[in-house]
Amino acid sequence: MARIGVLTGGGDCPGLNPVIRGIVRKGIDHYGHEIFGFRKGWKGVLDNDAIELTRENTSGILHKGGTILGTSRTNVYKTENGEERVLAALEERGIDVLIPIGGDDTLGVARKLFEAGFPTVGVPKTIDNDLNATDYTFGFQTAVQIATEAIDRLHSTAESHDRVIICEVMGRDAGWIACYSGMAGGADVVLVPEHPFDLDEVCGHITNRHETTGRTFSIVVVAEGAAPAGGGEAATAADTVDSFGHARLGGIAHQLEKQIEEKTGYECRATVLGHIQRGGSPLAFDRVLGTRFGVAAIDAASNGDFGKMVALHGTAIELVALEDALSEPKLLDPQLFETAGVFFG
Numbered sequence: 001m002a003r004i005g006v007l008t009g010g011g012d013c014p015g016l017n018p019v020i021r022g023i024v025r026k027g028i029d030h031y032g033h034e035i036f037g038f039r040k041g042w043k044g045v046l047d048n049d050a051i052e053l054t055r056e057n058t059s060g061i062l063h064k065g066g067t068i069l070g071t072s073r074t075n076v077y078k079t080e081n082g083e084e085r086v087l088a089a090l091e092e093r094g095i096d097v098l099i100p101i102g103g104d105d106t107l108g109v110a111r112k113l114f115e116a117g118f119p120t121v122g123v124p125k126t127i128d129n130d131l132n133a134t135d136y137t138f139g140f141q142t143a144v145q146i147a148t149e150a151i152d153r154l155h156s157t158a159e160s161h162d163r164v165i166i167c168e169v170m171g172r173d174a175g176w177i178a179c180y181s182g183m184a185g186g187a188d189v190v191l192v193p194e195h196p197f198d199l200d201e202v203c204g205h206i207t208n209r210h211e212t213t214g215r216t217f218s219i220v221v222v223a224e225g226a227a228p229a230g231g232g233e234a235a236t237a238a239d240t241v242d243s244f245g246h247a248r249l250g251g252i253a254h255q256l257e258k259q260i261e262e263k264t265g266y267e268c269r270a271t272v273l274g275h276i277q278r279g280g281s282p283l284a285f286d287r288v289l290g291t292r293f294g295v296a297a298i299d300a301a302s303n304g305d306f307g308k309m310v311a312l313h314g315t316a317i318e319l320v321a322l323e324d325a326l327s328e329p330k331l332l333d334p335q336l337f338e339t340a341g342v343f344f345g
Contacts, residue, residue, distance in 0.1 A: 001032045002096040004301055006053065008067040009041035009074070009106030013127045014282030015138030015290035016067040017058075019101055022294020024058045031302050036093060041102070042074040042109060046082065048089035062287055065280045076109045083116060090118065097301040101125050104326055107309065111322040114307040121300045122309035122322055123293050127278060130174035133325040134311035138290040143170065143277040144180045150273055151185030151219060158217040161267070164206060164260055168253035168272040171223030175332045177277070182221035183340050189218070190340050191252075193225035194332045202256075203263045205345035210266065220260070222252050292317050 006023055008016050020037065027033040035053040038044030051057075051069075061068055076082035090098065097119045100110040103126035110120040124131045129140040147169045158165045167187075169177045175192020182190035189205050191197045206218045253270035261268040282290065289312065296310040296317045308319040 001034070002302070003034045003036065003094045004298065005036050005038060005045070005050070005090065005093070005095040005098040006069070007038040007041050007044060007098070007100050007102075007106075008069050008071045008125070009100060009102035009109075010071060010125065011073075011103075011127065012066045012071055012278055013125055013139035014065050014142040014278070014280065015286035016101060016125065017061040017064050018282065018287045018290030019123055019125075019138070019294040019297075020053065020068065021058050021061055022291040023099060023298045024053045024055065024294075026295050027298040027302075028055060031298065033298070033302070036095065037069045040070045040074070041072040041106065042076050042086070042100075043072045044069070045086045045089055045098075046074065046076065046079060048092060050093060062291075063281050065278075065282065073105070075105070077112065083113070086113065087116070087118060097121065097306070099123060099297050099301060103131055104329070107131075107322060108326055111307070111326060114322065119301070119304075119306040120322075121297050121306060122325070123297050124309055124311065124325065127177075128171050128174055129176040130172075130329045130331070131325060132328055132330045133309065133320040134330075135314065136289065136312050138286040138293065139278075139282065140176065141285045142280075142283045143177050144184065145283055146277050146280070147177060147181035147221075147273060148184040150271070150276070151181060151187060151221065154219060154271060155186070155217075158219060158269075162216040164218045164220065164264070164266045164268045166220040166222060166253040166256045166260070166268065166270045168222050168224055168270065168274075170273075170277050172225040173329050173331070175223040175226070175337070178221050178223035178226075179332055179336055179340050183343070185219070185221070186343070187219045187221040187340075189220040189344050190337075191220065191222040191226040192332055192337065193223055193227065194334075195337065196227055196229035198229050199256075199259055199263065203260055206260065206266065207264055208345045218266075220256065222256060224252060226252055 101123040257270040
């Protein structure tokens with residue numbers, strides 16, 4: 001029997017609650033552990049703000065979006081005496097192992113704590129699907145489905161008004177959501193961070209479609225982190241950065257709306273899906289993956305497999321070193337983008 005701490009850090013994501021539920025159910029029923037959830041991510045550990053998680057208070061959360069623990073973008077190592085405060089809080093509450101659920105920033109803190117001597121087991125959480133060493137992360141499939149349904153709806157209004165509609169989706173460093181939803185939704189152009197775009201080429205695809213196919217509308221799907229070729233930067237929605245140094249991206253669709261209309265003469269409209277992609281119930285795939293990750297994480301914590309992260313490889317859940325998982329981002333598969341390019345224009 002041990003005391004296990006759990007937290008959710010970074011952006012919320014469909015499938016977080018299934019992870020928590022999986023940790024709690026197997027942790028209590030199989031191992032007899034006590035489980036404590038820290039509120040608001042690493043902020044909750046710094047403040048020693050936690051609640052005991054039981055079968056009762058985690059019942060009925062499988063289908064719910066968001067996270068019952070709350071979350072924040074808190075960098076322990078940008079906080080004065082952050083590591084000391086975290087270790088003191090964990091000792092005071094008697095936590096034996098900590099299971100952080102998050103992306104590269106959240107798990108980066110977990111890795112440093114492990115190197116400092118505290119047992120941690122990571123669960124990968126990034127809706128962009130850009131975390132290395134795992135084939136998929138929960139929440140990604142839900143976001144793709146939401147984006148695809150939005151693109152389907154945009155088709156009808158674009159065709160009715162003979163417009164070019166630019167749909168902006170999430171994707172800071174990697175274009176997985178843009179490419180998957182663009183292909184599934186029949187987009188005519190997909191723009192991703194991995195491939196800086198040439199505006200003239202984009203406009204050429206659109207003009208060619210209108211002039212040679214008889215179509216009078218087009219759909220452009222663009223990841224928020226996409227940028228023009230020649231050293232251009234991604235559009236930002238604010239001048240400030242978070243505690244991990246990330247700017248809040250957004251606005252590329254509105255930039256393209258003006259630029260494409262000026263160059264082609266076609267009427268353009270921008271749609272930014274934003275947090276709609278994060279909200280609501282997770283798909284069955286993400287509920288199952290989140291549950292499997294949670295169960296595997298509590299197994300690892302109970303078996304002493306510390307400094308590891310649970311990961312999906314093919315159909316199997318395996319353990320990988322946090323160091324390997326955080327070595328570099330998982331960028332969009334070039335062959336997948338090449339396949340999407342077959343349908344441009």
